Amino acid sequence: MSKILYLPASMEDFFLEVDALSRFTGRFFKTFLKPPFEFSEIIKQCFMIGYKSLGLVTVTGFIMGLVLTIQSRPTLARFGAEAWLPGMVAVSLIREIGPVITALICAGKVGSGIGAELASMKVTEQIDAMEVSGTNPFKYLVVTRVLAAMFMIPILVIFADGIGLCGSFIGVNIMDQVGLRLYFSKAIESLDFVDVFPAFIKTFFFGFAIGIISCYKGYTTTKGTEGVGLAANSAVVLCSLCIFIIDMIAVQLASFFMN
Amino acid sequence: MSAEVEHIDNQNAPAPAPATNEIVVEMEHLSKSFGTNHVLKDINLKINKGENLVVLGKSGSGKSVLIKCLVRLLDADSGKLIVLGKDMPSLKGEELNEMRTKIGFLFQSAALYDSMSVRENLEFPLRMMKGQTPEEKTKLVTKALKSVGLEKAIDLMPAELSGGMRKRVGLARTMILQPDIMLYDEPTTGLDPITSKEISKLILQVQKENQTTSIIITHDIECAKITANRILVLKEGKFIAEGTFKELEKSEDEWVRSFFE
Ligand SMILES: Nc1ncnc2c1ncn2[C@@H]1O[C@H](COP(=O)(O)OP(=O)(O)OP(=O)(O)O)[C@@H](O)[C@H]1O
């Protein structure tokens, strides 16, 4: 059997990992409601996660909208339905592509950052130092990062959706002449509560998954400096995988409850 | 087990351990293993208030593990551990955090927070003290940095410091809360002889000023000579010799004596 790099080598390892991750998540829920709250640290982490990913999300969001429009046009043109282009792109962007692609980008950027940072703090005994100075490092490091990821990923997704629609507007105008107002009224008209609401809710789960998994990978690393790279790498792999799994579940649930 | 210090041979002699019999740290039959690696086997230890205890031992003999067990960074497998009158293993959450603010821990690797400047590093332990104005904090930070001779480094990041400077910043960060118990893990390793001596004197000064009880782990025999009220030698998970510097220097045991050559 061929091993997939950085995924648990055997079933046993896999279940041990799931067990450890759920304990870690349990610890998060036990800790995060207890005062003192590290507000200033949460704000700082929001800044790190949000501001630092903004450039990347802008570029990918724009390209997403543009490419999706250009690629969809020939199919719609075959049915003479080019007028539906803004609506169709808006629906696919906001329901699916915007949240998933943005979350994946953030899994790469934020997940590897948190994984590596916490892992290096762990192996150089900085987390131990925090603990002996009477500060709960789990609260100070993990809870703040998970909450920050949960707040910021949805905001980044909304932002990426907006930029994506702008990209799509330009994509439409390469071949056609559609005014900005007409374009956006068409795009927004096609959107339903059923499109927007579940898509928005699932981004919180994406944010939570990115935060908790990368913190788990970093916080529990053991193998010295080698573990730092490993933690960053496996954080990204596991975050990306979880984003797809959450997306799948979210789509099933949404279609179950919304129809 | 109070140490009688009679080897006052220069001005650096440690303050005689106070005659109080207040026991600050007590360990009985403490043991700790990692899998099949039995690091600590049967540790018995009593430290009086205000005493400087030096622990000697070969690399890998479990000295760092010993003091990590003391602050519960590692949990001992069995045995009794009483610190400042409290049964350590039974402390939880806030109680444990409060106890830890009374114990200063200098890590072997200094363990400075990489993402924070020197100032922020030193301010970090002060978070636990409520109701301090920023001015008071700055005052404490400058005072602590001054005592390790690094007041100029206040706005540098840890990555910009040399190894010895990191160690001294770590020391300043440990001392800033003026804890009742100080645990020094190799405070002078990697420092030049002059700075080493200064650090050793600083340890003495802290002891005298604040009645601090200290455990000092060191390979630096000069440092042991200056700071120790009492020395314990750790071998294969047990203390095999105990005494003042003078006594152990002339020990019957060749292995113990070899530390002092
Ligand atoms: N977290 C850990 N997990 C597994 N084994 C450990 C751990 N920490 C220490 N050990 C083992 O415990 C033993 C003692 O380690 P320790 O760090 O206490 O040595 P030391 O006496 O401080 O040595 P040095 O003078 O080199 O610092 C070593 O054999 C080490 O392999």
Ligand SMILES: [Mg+2]
């Ligand atoms: Mg050590």
